[in-house]
Amino acid sequence: GQSLEQPSEVTAVEGAIVQINCTYQTSGFYGLSWYQQHDGGAPTFLSYNGLDGLEETGRFSSFLSRSDSYGYLLLQELQMKDSASYFCAVRHYTGGFKTIFGAGTRLFVKA
């Protein structure tokens, strides 16, 4: 089967840097995405890694190591509005494409 592990909760202060890790076990791995979800809102795409390495988009970066089945999301210069849940999501192929979400990491940003 498939599984994704990410911390349930992370707390950081405004202006700091935080890293949210994600480890996965899946067959037919294709890529790793990150989504942000505020309470009551829809998931919003942040980043996608199909190949090993770092992808940078503004204050957010995402990293993937396929050999380690591991990735992370790095948030820099944290702002209060970054308080949300962050989901890693594996895209894998088993005769058709599926996207499997992790349980999410709740990020609390404190002043």
Place this chain on the structure above:
Amino acid sequence: EPEVTQTPSHQVTQMGQEVILRCVPISNHLYFYWYRQILGQKVEFLVSFYNNEISEKSEIFDDQFSVERPDGSNFTLKIRSTKLEDSAMYFCASSGLRVGNQPQHFGDGTRLSIL
């Protein structure tokens, strides 16, 4: 910026009734998805749809569920004989032909409440 729209935003239905959730994906997208999120839990994949047929479905997507693209713009999820445990937020998403079919753009969801 184009967006995925879902209607209704909230649907209340008696157990055992059928519901149809509607979605209008982004117009030039080719891949369509339905996800479910029970309150406080993770987003769960239900089904993906491409070229007018189901591409992949999860174990959750059993005979109670069906999807349809009745015209060139709408994408619907039908749930027959609803159960209490079907109460959840249902998200529609769509994606284009970029690498990995990312990003997936999500609608604001339909909150389904089964009484």
